[in-house]
Amino acid sequence: MSRNMKLRTRTQEGQVELLVLINHPMETGQRTDTATKEKIPAHFIQHVAVALNGKTVATADLSTAISENPLLGFRLKDAKEGDMLKVTWDDNQGEKGEMEKAVSL
């Protein structure tokens, strides 16, 4: 199953900012399904990695306290127009996702 992902690069305060948006419920495991009365199992992204031209430059470990459809922001060093970005993620239920995009400012 692949979830929708969006990557956006822009210049902010003289730095290259990368925004990552991933469609994901980030279910805490605390909510109860009103119909079945059962707890909805936790389902959340645990790890995100950002690679620039093949090298990991930033990572984020997330918990269920990160909002649904995580929107993460990073500021890249030495990123130029056309450099290749690859963002990967995996969650606690074994789902994964990835997306590549060239830096465009």
Added chain:
Amino acid sequence: MTSLKRRSFLKGTAAGAVVAVAAASGMLQPTRVLAAQWPQDAFGADTMTDALKTLHGTDGPADNGDIQLIAPLQAENGAKVPVKVQTTLADVESIDILVSKNARPLAGHATFPNAHGFFSTRIKMAESSDVHAVVKAGGKLYQTKMTIKVTVGGCGG
């Protein structure tokens, strides 16, 4: 009744095929290879001190004005509170965001093998609380915090 036998045989084969495909694609793996890398104990800690001790081996970071924690003083929606952390400290290794009144305070832990000391995200806050940004720079911990008021809690039920 050959037709019944044939149907159940076909059903079995189809199910078997699905299992085979699932197994091949790795969907049936019981444990995640990367599970060890996610700092489970830190995220499971129920106090900020424990979370930081587990993550960094030390707690009690020094207050520091070179960290900017940008977030609304009052959150319209506790389920989606935008938080931005940036710092001018040199050699930033990681930024942690913790919500002291959440049952498990550690919300996120970002590391920067080669990126600026900046991290933004949206967090869930169960109730009004202090939100802390802890920065590890040059091997030392620094922090800043702000109080965010929440009118509608963010855990959804």
